[in-house]
Amino acid sequence: MIDFDRVLIAGVGLIGGSWALALRRAGYSRPVLGFDPAPQARAALVCGALDGLAPRGLAVPEDVAAGDLVVLAMPVAAMVGFLAHSGRELPPGVVVTDVGSTKRAVTAAWVTRGNDSTGPAFVGGHPMAGTERAGFSAASADLFDAAPYFLVSPPGAALDRVAAAVRMLGADPIVVDAETHDRAVALTSHVPQLVSSTLAALVASRAPALPAGPGLATMTRLAASPWSVWADVLETNADRVAPALDELIGALEAVRQAVSSGNLEPVAQMFDEAVDACRVPGWRA
Secondary structure (H helix, E strand, C coil), X not given: CCCCCEEEEECCCHHHHHHHHHHHHCCCCCCEEEECCCHHHHHHHHCCCCCEEECCCCXXXXXXXXXXXXXXXXCHHHHHHHHHHCHHHCCCCCEEEECCCCCHHHHHHHHCCCCCCCCCEEEEEEECCCCCCCCHHXXXXXXXXXXXXXXXXXXXXXXXHXXXXXXXXXXXXXXXXXXXXXHHHHHHHHHHHHHHHHHHHHHHHHCCCCCCCHXXXXXXXXXXXXXXXHHHHHHHCHHHHHHHHHHHHHHHHHHXXXXXXXXXXXXXXXXXXXXXXXXXCCCCC
16 A cells, blocks of 8 residues: 555546546555546546546646645646746655656756755656557546556655555656656557557548548557647657667668569568567567
8 A cells, every 4th residue: 555645646537537436446445535527527526536636737836735745747848847837845755756758858847946855856757658549538547557667766665655656556667867768658559559640640641531441440549649739749759769760761662662663572571570579578558
């Protein structure tokens, strides 16, 4: 059992809602409160995932007490704004974490407020779990099961406490630095989203009426993810996403040249390497 008196979740959508549901599944019986102006968030209160719901997008300092865990599950820009302007006004003993898909901008916003060891603590977080859907209706108690969950923080009590909470969700905490995180997810998360959306848009413009098989559905599943989820992610990680896209474009150009020339040996080798890669433990379907 984690040792936080309350958990306050700012943003009760797919990830924030899944946090609440996973805590309940694990037996966390202390108060779980939500902060979210979306009408759909009331479903989290009705089903018992939350004990209370405030119709505001952010937890403000007077809502928070020592011993609380504050989970920021809003768009990245909102997280940055909260950490930069309100985070340090929280009382001592509070631990703040986030679920943002980029970490440099979020952790930098906290650092710019100064570092007082007697004040609140921050542990950056990013669960490598989710779907193309959004809102509490997409949340699930098992969303984090066996999922890697990145944590960005110096060693210490706050990191240990958040790691314990992550394990309670069913996830596997992995401690990394913000630069390593952002460089890695640019290739493993952000580029796949852009590829999926680009392919879906291309097919829609060229062959909108033709039936397609499950391969296209699989490749374009992520394309259903809304731009509102990704705008801040791409803006705060553009300098890492662009080089990753260059690598992908270079690899696709090599495939194009091989297909055009009729020499498919490089393509066959690439297929073999891809099959081997898909067997790597930790890759999730």
